[in-house]
Amino acid sequence: MYSVTKQQMSFRSSGPLSGETVVPGDKSISHRALMLAAMADGQSRIQGLSPGGDVRSTACALRAMGARIEAEGPDTWHVDGVGTGGLNTPHAPLDMGNSGTSARLLMGLIASHPVTATLTGDSSLSRRPMERVAGPLRTIGATIAASPQGTLPLTIEGAAAAVPRHHRLTVASAQVKSALLLAALNTPGVTRITEPVATRDHSERMLRHFGARIEVAEEPGGGRTIALAGKAALTPQDIAIPGDPSSAAFLAVAALVVPGSSIVIRNVGTNPLRMGLFDALRAMGGDIVFDNERMVDGEPVADMRVRHSALRATDIAPQAVPSMIDEFPIFFIAAAFADGTSRTSGLRELRVKESDRIAAMAEGLRAIGARVEENQDGLAIMGSGGAPLPGGATIASCMDHRIAMSFAIAGLHCSQAVTIDSMAPVDTSFPGFVTTLQELHSA
Ligand SMILES: O=C(O)C1=C[C@@H](OP(=O)(O)O)[C@@H](O)[C@H](O)C1
Numbered sequence: 001m002y003s004v005t006k007q008q009m010s011f012r013s014s015g016p017l018s019g020e021t022v023v024p025g026d027k028s029i030s031h032r033a034l035m036l037a038a039m040a041d042g043q044s045r046i047q048g049l050s051p052g053g054d055v056r057s058t059a060c061a062l063r064a065m066g067a068r069i070e071a072e073g074p075d076t077w078h079v080d081g082v083g084t085g086g087l088n089t090p091h092a093p094l095d096m097g098n099s100g101t102s103a104r105l106l107m108g109l110i111a112s113h114p115v116t117a118t119l120t121g122d123s124s125l126s127r128r129p130m131e132r133v134a135g136p137l138r139t140i141g142a143t144i145a146a147s148p149q150g151t152l153p154l155t156i157e158g159a160a161a162a163v164p165r166h167h168r169l170t171v172a173s174a175q176v177k178s179a180l181l182l183a184a185l186n187t188p189g190v191t192r193i194t195e196p197v198a199t200r201d202h203s204e205r206m207l208r209h210f211g212a213r214i215e216v217a218e219e220p221g222g223g224r225t226i227a228l229a230g231k232a233a234l235t236p237q238d239i240a241i242p243g244d245p246s247s248a249a250f251l252a253v254a255a256l257v258v259p260g261s262s263i264v265i266r267n268v269g270t271n272p273l274r275m276g277l278f279d280a281l282r283a284m285g286g287d288i289v290f291d292n293e294r295m296v297d298g299e300p301v302a303d304m305r306v307r308h309s310a311l312r313a314t315d316i317a318p319q320a321v322p323s324m325i326d327e328f329p330i331f332f333i334a335a336a337f338a339d340g341t342s343r344t345s346g347l348r349e350l351r352v353k354e355s356d357r358i359a360a361m362a363e364g365l366r367a368i369g370a371r372v373e374e375n376q377d378g379l380a381i382m383g384s385g386g387a388p389l390p391g392g393a394t395i396a397s398c399m400d401h402r403i404a405m406s407f408a409i410a411g412l413h414c415s416q417a418v419t420i421d422s423m424a425p426v427d428t429s430f431p432g433f434v435t436t437l438q439e440l441h442s443a
């Protein structure tokens with residue numbers, strides 16, 4: 001079914017997917033659970049933590065600044081927090097690996113502690129913009145020296161007495177918002193953040209869960225203002241983290257496009273601010289049903305049933321972009337098998353993710369025989385109407401897990417195998433991806 005040489009791997013048409021599965025714990029929620037547990041006074045237990053490399057980067061950095069983080073079982077960890085204000089200066093640079101969320105959120109946490117840390121990353125992360133976080137953090141009193149391009153490596157010297165501000169964000173970014181909320185935890189007084197469009201609110205939900213005083217007000221036009229009271233004493237918690245909808249997305253699109261498929265993905269997070277892809281797929285005619293909807297530790301969760309469906313093309317409105325920001329690569333694959341032309345715009349942010357995801361997807365889609373038009377801020381994709389694409393190409397994963405997984409899924413409905421030059425990046429968010437696909441093919 002799959003052939004493997006070192007990290008290169010080929011994916012080909014292998015029949016329908018069926019059966020039940022789970023996906024790893026949500027990566028976004030895992031970062032936040034570790035960071036807030038590290039700030040709590042006492043021991044928290046986290047069940048379902050993401051096993052990916054990105055969350056390991058966060059855990060290593062927090063350990064280097066004084067938190068004790070130990071495994072209790074395969075996916076259960078306990079964290080002994082240092083208390084708000086209790087971080088220590090690390091003895092060595094903190095390696096953020098491939099993880100933008102680790103780098104940006106930890107910058108926020110460090111900015112209001114009297115500690116100094118240097119953050120480094122791999123070559124992909126070292127190209128990504130950090131000024132969007134560094135700028136506002138300087139206004140609270142942190143000193144941050146980055147490369148002239150505003151990228152890693154950077155050294156941050158936190159403020160001994162940070163200043164509470166009202167930050168008005170110009171970029172719709174949950175990472176920037178969360179960095180400022182984490183900085184606010186050890187800042188006296190009330191910090192306010194206004195975001196232009198609502199972005200994923202895992203930080204707000206989890207801060208509330210740990211007992212912080214936080215208020216969220218809707219703004220006209222879809223934005224929000226969040227007010228957080230600083231010098232907060234956080235109470236340790238037992239938290240269960242739901243499966244990552246951004247990982248479930250790959251399996252869901254596989255089931256939709258491979259004829260005869262029918263799968264169930266149990267225990268997936270369904271936070272409305274992460275559901276853009278699933279809303280779009282349903283609008284395209286995708287048979288996706290959420291069963292057993294419930295709340296777990298402040299986040300909505302459900303079991304997801306997905307069946308093969310004839311997909312129709314759709315256009316994505318720019319307002320929907322934040323709710324599916326990481327799902328565009330796999331959305332483009334779904335669009336490539338739909339009937340008609342799907343159009344997207346307002347996606348400039350995709351050019352500064354782990355790779356330039358607009359360029360990488362356009363190039364890969366053309367290589368497997370799809371018809372694509374690339375614009376500055378989006379793609380137009382002329383779909384195959386459900387027919388297999390030719391395939392028969394090798395795709396450069398560009399150190400980007402979502403590019404690698406998207407073309408792996410495309411290969412399952414191509415006439416000839418699709419080869420991914422390296423599946424190594426997949427470890428950052430979904431280490432069991434290939435095994436899960438194999439199990440769904442043999443169920
Ligand atoms: O806050 C988070 O956990 C994330 C926010 C998004 O980034 P931006 O804030 O840069 O949009 C997303 O792309 C990233 O994978 C995770």
Ligand SMILES: C=C(OP(=O)(O)O)C(=O)O
Binds near residue numbers: 098099101102354402
């Ligand atoms: C953009 C992503 O993550 P990060 O920004 O944390 O590297 C992602 O997971 O798609």
